[in-house]
Amino acid sequence: MKTVRELIKEAESKLDDEHKDVNVAKVLFYHLAKKEPHELYLMMNEEVEPELEKAFLAGMEEYYQGKPIQYIKGCESFFGRDFKVNEDVLIPRYETEELVENILYRIDDYFNDYKEIHLCDVGTGSGAIAITLALEEPRLKVIATDISKEALVVAQDNAKTLGANVEFRNGDMLQPLLDTHEKVDIFVSNPPYIPNDQDIEAMVKDNEPHVALFGGNDGLYFYRKIFKEVKPLLNDRALLAFEMGFDQRELMETAIKEFFGDYPFEIIKDINGKDRMLFIYYNLK
Numbered sequence: 001m002k003t004v005r006e007l008i009k010e011a012e013s014k015l016d017d018e019h020k021d022v023n024v025a026k027v028l029f030y031h032l033a034k035k036e037p038h039e040l041y042l043m044m045n046e047e048v049e050p051e052l053e054k055a056f057l058a059g060m061e062e063y064y065q066g067k068p069i070q071y072i073k074g075c076e077s078f079f080g081r082d083f084k085v086n087e088d089v090l091i092p093r094y095e096t097e098e099l100v101e102n103i104l105y106r107i108d109d110y111f112n113d114y115k116e117i118h119l120c121d122v123g124t125g126s127g128a129i130a131i132t133l134a135l136e137e138p139r140l141k142v143i144a145t146d147i148s149k150e151a152l153v154v155a156q157d158n159a160k161t162l163g164a165n166v167e168f169r170n171g172d173m174l175q176p177l178l179d180t181h182e183k184v185d186i187f188v189s190n191p192p193y194i195p196n197d198q199d200i201e202a203m204v205k206d207n208e209p210h211v212a213l214f215g216g217n218d219g220l221y222f223y224r225k226i227f228k229e230v231k232p233l234l235n236d237r238a239l240l241a242f243e244m245g246f247d248q249r250e251l252m253e254t255a256i257k258e259f260f261g262d263y264p265f266e267i268i269k270d271i272n273g274k275d276r277m278l279f280i281y282y283n284l285k
């Protein structure tokens with residue numbers, strides 16, 4: 001039998017240059033061994049049971065073939081919780097954790113005197129944003145929508161496992177909310193925002209659902225649609241919160257002017273210093 005160290009070294013030696021620095025073999029091993037990252041260091045000289053070796057080699061083979069490690073593991077961590085993921089949903093990203101964090105700060109700033117805060121998350125995917133917000137802020141009443149029925153199955157599963165109270169609806173953009181004439185205090189969306197013809201990493205393009213990635217010719221199709229249709233959904237005072245592409249500031253400012261006139265807004269940078277989050281203050285300041 002091989003030791004953990006030998007097995008991981010062998011797997012790492014088969015990675016191509018592009019993926020050499022990625023910690024993927026260790027991440028997969030401690031996931032399959034049901035260990036914490038720091039426990040792996042302590043077991044490097046232990047022998048690996050044949051069943052575990054077989055599962056590890058099969059997982060690494062999928063990775064060599066171009067499958068993201070999150071789909072191989074079947075989960076991704078978001079805001080400290082494990083979310084189930086599969087090829088029906090976008091893998092939640094670190095940048096989106098920052099969006100959630102910034103929404104929570106703004107709830108403290110603008111809605112602190114509210115007993116109940118109504119929020120919708122449009123294009124919920126795995127449910128990462130909606131579920132995290134519902135768990136972090138118990139005053140939130142959360143509705144989450146997606147056009148993909150398959151994605152909603154994953155999101156519902158995550159809500160159940162994590163114990164979050166979120167109402168899920170299927171439909172195109174704002175339609176499931178407009179149909180019931182509901183109003184919200186906070187509107188959130190991380191819509192698809194990659195321009196249709198943009199060249200993107202093969203691992204993303206070949207595995208993640210295209211319905212979650214591409215947002216029209218300049219990437220802003222869904223933002224304009226939301227900006228145009230969202231007002232009947234908003235309470236008198238409301239916050240709109242979006243994730244956006246790091247190079248979309250100029251286009252975004254033009255679209256905001258067109259649909260929101262002089263309403264105040266902020267574009268906030270992510271931890272890498274890139275424009276990433278948009279907040280529009282609808283009668284809030």
Ligand SMILES: C[S@@+](CC[C@H](N)C(=O)[O-])C[C@H]1O[C@@H](n2cnc3c(N)ncnc32)[C@H](O)[C@@H]1O
Pocket residue numbers: 089090091092093096122123124125126127128129145146147148151171172173174190191192193211212213
């Ligand atoms: C960029 S992903 C975001 C997923 C998740 N909210 C997150 O942040 O990880 C965009 C999501 O919008 C959904 N979507 C795409 N077109 C849509 C539409 N017309 N109406 C509703 N949802 C849509 C996709 O299925 C996908 O789940």
